[in-house]
Amino acid sequence: MTPTQQDISREIDGERQDYLAAGQVRHHPARDYAPYRSSALRHPLRPPVTVHDPEAVELSGPVFGVTDVTETDADLTLAHTGEPLGERITVTGRVLDRAGRPVRGQLVELWQANAAGRYAHLRDQHPAPLDPNFTGFGRCLTDDRGAYSFTTIKPGAYPWRNHDNAWRPAHIHFSLFGTAFTQRLVTQMYFPGDPLFAYDPILQSVTDDAARERLVATYDHDLSTPERSLGYRWDIVLDGPAATWIEEGR
Amino acid sequence: MSRDPRTVLPTPSQTVGPFYGYALPFPGGPDIAPAGHPDTLTVHGHVYDGDGAPIPDAIVEIWQPGPDGDRSGAPGSLRRDPVTGGYAGRDGVTFTGFGRIATDADGHWAVRTLPPGGAPYLSVCVFARGLLHHLYTRIYLPGPATDADPLLAGLAPERRATLLATEDRPGVHRFDIRLQGAEETVFLDFR
Ligand SMILES: [Fe+3]
Numbered sequence: 001m002t003p004t005q006q007d008i009s010r011e012i013d014g015e016r017q018d019y020l021a022a023g024q025v026r027h028h029p030a031r032d033y034a035p036y037r038s039s040a041l042r043h044p045l046r047p048p049v050t051v052h053d054p055e056a057v058e059l060s061g062p063v064f065g066v067t068d069v070t071e072t073d074a075d076l077t078l079a080h081t082g083e084p085l086g087e088r089i090t091v092t093g094r095v096l097d098r099a100g101r102p103v104r105g106q107l108v109e110l111w112q113a114n115a116a117g118r119y120a121h122l123r124d125q126h127p128a129p130l131d132p133n134f135t136g137f138g139r140c141l142t143d144d145r146g147a148y149s150f151t152t153i154k155p156g157a158y159p160w161r162n163h164d165n166a167w168r169p170a171h172i173h174f175s176l177f178g179t180a181f182t183q184r185l186v187t188q189m190y191f192p193g194d195p196l197f198a199y200d201p202i203l204q205s206v207t208d209d210a211a212r213e214r215l216v217a218t219y220d221h222d223l224s225t226p227e228r229s230l231g232y233r234w235d236i237v238l239d240g241p242a243a244t245w246i247e248e249g250r
Numbered sequence: 251m252s253r254d255p256r257t258v259l260p261t262p263s264q265t266v267g268p269f270y271g272y273a274l275p276f277p278g279g280p281d282i283a284p285a286g287h288p289d290t291l292t293v294h295g296h297v298y299d300g301d302g303a304p305i306p307d308a309i310v311e312i313w314q315p316g317p318d319g320d321r322s323g324a325p326g327s328l329r330r331d332p333v334t335g336g337y338a339g340r341d342g343v344t345f346t347g348f349g350r351i352a353t354d355a356d357g358h359w360a361v362r363t364l365p366p367g368g369a370p371y372l373s374v375c376v377f378a379r380g381l382l383h384h385l386y387t388r389i390y391l392p393g394p395a396t397d398a399d400p401l402l403a404g405l406a407p408e409r410r411a412t413l414l415a416t417e418d419r420p421g422v423h424r425f426d427i428r429l430q431g432a433e434e435t436v437f438l439d440f441r
Binding site: 027028029030031033036038039040041042043044045046048049050051052053055056057058059060061062063064065066067068069070071072073079096097098099100107109110111113119120121123124135136137139173175181182184185186187188202203205206208210211212214215235236237238239240241242 | 254255256257258259260261262263264265266267268269270271272273274299300301303305311313314315321322323324325326327328329330331332335338346347348366369371373375377378379380381382383384385386400401404405429430431434435436437438439440441
C-alpha cells in the first residue's frame with residue numbers, strides 16, 4: 001500500500017530522533033534512509049572499505065577549462081529565442097574546500113525544473129506545462145575566488161511518487177568537482193522559507209539540523225537587480241579526506 | 251602527523267535524482283581514448299540493485315591516469331561549440347582522463363579508454379536515483395600490478411572478485427556494479 005504523508009512524516013521524525021540519540025555528528029545523509037523509498041534496494045549493506053593510500057589515484061581529479069563551457073552556459077534564460085516564464089533569479093556563491101580555500105577553475109553544473117515544476121525530460125509526465133523557452137541546465141567554471149554565478153528562473157515545486165501527496169520543495173540540482181576525485185559532490189540547493197521542507201524525505205535525509213540548513217540558499221537583496229531579478233547566495237563546501245591536504249601546493 | 255585542516259563544514263550530498271539526463275551526460279562522455287587509438291580498451295557492464303534488477307538511471311564516472319602515469323588530467327572532456335552552444339565533442343587528440351556514462355534502459359554502460367599507467371585501476375564514482383550519496387569503487391584490470399595490489403590483498407577472495415574486470419575478448423573487459431546484495435561490489439571510503 002502506498003504510504004501516506006503521515007506515515008512518511010512519522011518515519012522522518014523517527015530517523016531524526018535516532019540520529020540525535022546516537023549523539024554523533026553526520027554531515028551527509030545515510031544511504032539507507034528508509035523514508036526515501038528508492039534508497040531501499042540501492043544502498044550497500046556492507047560498510048565501505050577504507051583506503052589510506054597517499055598514492056591513490058582518487059587524490060587527483062579531472063580538470064576542466066575554457067573549452068568546456070561557453071559564455072552563455074551560465075545564463076539559463078538565454079538558451080532559446082524567447083524569455084522563459086517565471087521569476088528571474090541570480091544564484092551565486094563560492095566553492096570552497098574544507099580548509100576554506102577557494103576551489104578555482106573547476107566545473108559547476110546545474111539543472112532544474114521550470115517555473116511550473118516540470119523537467120524537460122520525457123519521463124517527467126506530471127501535468128504541468130513545459131516551457132518552450134526553458135530547458136534548465138547550465139554550467140560554468142569557478143573564478144579565482146572560487147565563485148560561480150548563474151542566471152535562471154526560480155523552479156516550481158513538483159509532485160513525485162515516493163508516497164501519497166508527495167511534493168518536492170523547489171530546488172536546483174548542482175554537480176561539483178574539486179581538485180581531487182574524492183571531493184566530488186552532487187547535491188541540491190533549496191530556497192529559504194519553503195513550507196515543503198518538513199515533508200520532503202530527500203531534504204530530511206540530512207538528519208543533522210545544521211547540515212540541512214547548509215542546503216538552503218540565502219536571499220540577498222543586494223544581489224537583486226531593479227526591474228529584473230532576485231538574488232540568492234549559496235556557498236558550497238566540498239568534503240574530502242584529510243589525506244587530500246597532505247599534497248600541499250598542488 | 252599533520253593536523254587535520256578540515257575546519258569548514260561540508261555541504262551535504264543529495265541524490266542526483268531521476269531527471270539529470272538532459273544535463274549531465276554529454277556526447278563523447280564514454281570516449282576517453284582519443285579517436286581510433288590502437289590501444290583502446292573497452293570496459294562495460296551493468297549497474298544492478300539489490301534485487302539484481304538493472305538500474306536504468308545511474309551515472310558512472312571514470313577518472314584515471316594516462317598510460318604514462320600522468321595524473322594531471324587535461325581539459326576538454328565536454329568541449330563546447332561557441333557558435334551553436336552545443337557540444338563540439340572531444341578534440342580526438344587530448345587524453346583528459348575523465349569519462350561520464352549514463353546507463354541505458356537496460357542498466358548497461360561502456361567506456362572506451364586507454365590503459366592507466368602507474369596504477370592498475372580506473373577510479374569510479376557512481377550516482378543514481380535512490381542513492382543519497384555517491385559511491386566510489388575501482389575497476390582493476392588484469393596484470394601483475396593488480397596481482398600485487400595491497401588493497402586487493404586485504405580483501406577476502408569473493409569480495410576481491412567484485413573489483414576485478416574480466417576479459418570478454420582481447421581489448422574488451424566486463425565490470426558489473428552491484429549496489430546491494432550477496433555479490434555487492436566493494437565500495438571505498440578515503441581517509
Ligand atoms: Fe529535482
